[in-house]
Amino acid sequence: MYWDQLTTKTFRDQVLGQVDTAILPIGSIEAHGQHCPLGTDNMTPWHFAQLLNARFSDRILVMPAIAYGHTWELANFAGTLSVSHETFRRYVAEVALSALNWGIRHLVLLNGHGGNIPALYAVMEDVAEHGGQAILVNWWQDYREEILTVVDSQGHAGEDETSVMLAIHEPLVRMADASYNPYRPKYRVEALGLHDKVLRHATTGDGRRATRAKGERIVEIVVERLVQLLEDVWTDQLFFRHDS
């Protein structure tokens, strides 16, 4: 079910006491190479959430997405919109805690943007402090191993993300403008003046190698893994156990 499509009456009748799991898609508006749309990081988690809703429409609520994220590194590229880490963290946390008031116990933060991650760790602690269970999914990191069976490399507007965009919103992708960033950081480093290497043309990796077929396969992988995640949540299988 989509949270914002219910009436308060249907919410009372069909959700309260019956649905305890919500998906909160979270993204950003930021430059994605010269070839992918500014809303790429919103479109990918939203697409995954729609596919989960199709699968589990009576068991989950898909919340309206948090569309504005924290995007310091890309702030100087035309069209990027960014809010501070602190504002973002508080806003997401308050939305999440508000959902807990209506019986949501399991909250999946389905994130599409790397710059949001530090704040989302803090949000998870806020949710936990208030009795909920927060699960953060950064799809391109969490499912990296399987994604790399489909593409040779990953990157921001790189081969994997561009492929996914070709699969879900092909008309919005301008492959003629796709580019390659030959630089890769050796260290975790931030400084003004590094952006032409860290995110040359607002890219890491090689968006030129993307194809729609690769993207369709990655979407399948991500959704299979998210389905497994929800089933593990509902059967309390959140840990591996290794006895020595």
Ligand SMILES: [Zn+2]
């Ligand atoms: Zn992205």
